[in-house]
Amino acid sequence: MKEEVAIGIDLGTSNSCVAAVIGGQPRVLPNAHGERTTASVIAFAEDGSVSVGNEARAQVILDPTHTVSSAKRLIGRFMFSEEARKASAIARYRIVEGEGHSIQIQVREQSLSVPEVSALVLKQMRSVAEQELGRSLESAVITVPALFNDNQRQATKDAGRIAGLNVLRILNEPTAAALAYGYGQDLRAKVAVYDLGGGTFDISILELGGDVFEVLATCGDTFLGGDDFDDRLIDLLAEEFQERHDKNVRSDPFSYEKLKQAAEKAKLELSEKESVTVEVPALCSVDGEALGIQREIRRGEFDQLVQDLCQRTFKVCDEALQQAGLTVQDLDGVILVGGSTRMPVVREAAKEYFRREPDGSINPEEVVAVGAAIHAASLMGSETDTFLLDVTPLSLRVGIAGGLTKVVIERNSPVPIERTGVFTTARDFQESVSIRIYQGEARTARENTLLGEVEFSGFQPGPRGEVKIEVSFAITTEGILKVSASDPVTGAERFTSVTLSGGLSEAEIERIIRAGSGGESAGSVPTGRDEQQGAPTGPELTALQPEDPRAIPLDPDESVDAELVQK
């Protein structure tokens, strides 16, 4: 019998990487072109065929409206989110609103949810691994930025299932990197993982103690990544062009894409060279005349342009160290992860901040996939040889009166974890109670991410404050939220468990899997969502499906009808 193999997939904003442990050795699996990372870009051709990877990236310039990139920025988000607004403004493919305020991507005749789009990238990574290893593969660990909220994690897991994968675990990227760094070395050390990817920044502080990998704290910025560094160059070039020719090249999709690719190329080259010349011969035409850009950029000039972006990451690092109760001097090592840490300006700034040379032995683009593969192998093996103790990166909150929120589980608590509270009605003879759930660090509801809403009904209505519902909030090992409720007097033993959903419903996922794979089975896929665990004896808990417009109230200041019972 062949040894069972599970893969680790680093599903990146710009690039993805797949690895597996073969014969005890973790290995990055290259694609058919010999490339060790694959662009997370999907091109939808006119004949209905779909291509993923670097060929697809080449299509961005030729056919920007039918080429989807950076889908990770949209996964698990609502149409009314800041990210969706930003993407709608920039992206050349069509973004439309689906049911329950979800985001749909419209390409050619089809309308796809974001998990379906991400599933195409995952499917590609799976087939890269299958081709390289010459066998079929089913199980995988998929990594996500540590700062991903519940909806983003759930949506990523859904994407894995749609891709026909048995998703063993959703793992935090910095944790995966630390695992790859410390695996089998019996280290006793405190390390910082500085992870600057294409679209997100994470910092995790870990304590490694032999086979135990404990995350002490995680912080991050989901709106900061390598793309922002590109934008600085784009802005510089576009503004100079406008001064000279009085034309805004950013408003034309074709020119914008050309400029964007040139800027990204220049950024990459500046990691190797002291100076590069950006050349875009025919950027656009003004009055029938083709105009281009030729501009020399020196590394020092680029460093100046992005200095504040680097400093922004260190503010987040300060926060993480403080949360871990450590100072820079307490650290024994620093690991730089993510393609963006290849930039000398980032490395230098990190070296200065951490007052030590970052570990040079790891490959920042591959280490996350390698860590995921090690974890996958550990999960498949008969003996668990590593213990990951992770934390929840964001505080879990419930909405209270006045548009404010109250913390239920504070950030950087170890997961899985649970906390209960007793809620009551805010008005006399109210028939149902709903609780809005948020993740984030702000007191006001508006500034946090709304995850969803749960509604409790079926209790005997009474005067205000008399109905008591015990609500238990749990966060799983993967950072996914589960809410259950019971009657504090009678129903203490039995719970109805539901997962809030801002994304696809269980039925939709099933339908997509059936429709997409033509009967190809994903094997014994764990459902990911909790089924009911016994009949409720207390008030009945209703999970609001996304198609129910009440599920996601747009107005966070809307009156709250549940109150936390005070002692």
Added chain:
Amino acid sequence: MSPGEIQALARLAGGMDYYCLLRTERTASLDEIRRAYYSARRAFHPDRYLREDAPVQTAVDQISRRINEAWVVLRDAVRRPAYDRGLAEGRLRYTLEDEESRREQSRARTGSTPNGRKFFELASEAEARGEIEKAIAHIQTALTFERDNPVLLEQLTRLRSSRQAGSDDGDSPYAIR
């Protein structure tokens, strides 16, 4: 642990206090609690049971949640005494409402210095171990960093009176502890 034992334990966990969950004593020091925590996490880590049936996995997850719930309370110098007080009244879990009063308490401490906080925590730890004299000394040190902090002053008065009650104990067999 066998799958059957795990499922039985998950059912029983609801009736266990945090010390019992971590298999440690109510008088345990922070270090002892930490050791107990790691050994419990190791024993019930969900990754070890990924190949078991769904009900076993659910049970392991439930136990792990409770272990972490216990740890974040018992490792904290403010939450632990609050929990212990509730436990004396038969309340097995530290809830959202307890957390709310803790927040109010910590809000009252706003503006406190790192050193003040450090000694305040040392004092709470000493008190948890029953070392009242040490706790008083730590609070006094904390007060040198922030002399007007009402919470510290209140803590000092409380500790002094509990020391008083402790010594009264020897004198009068009727003293209420």
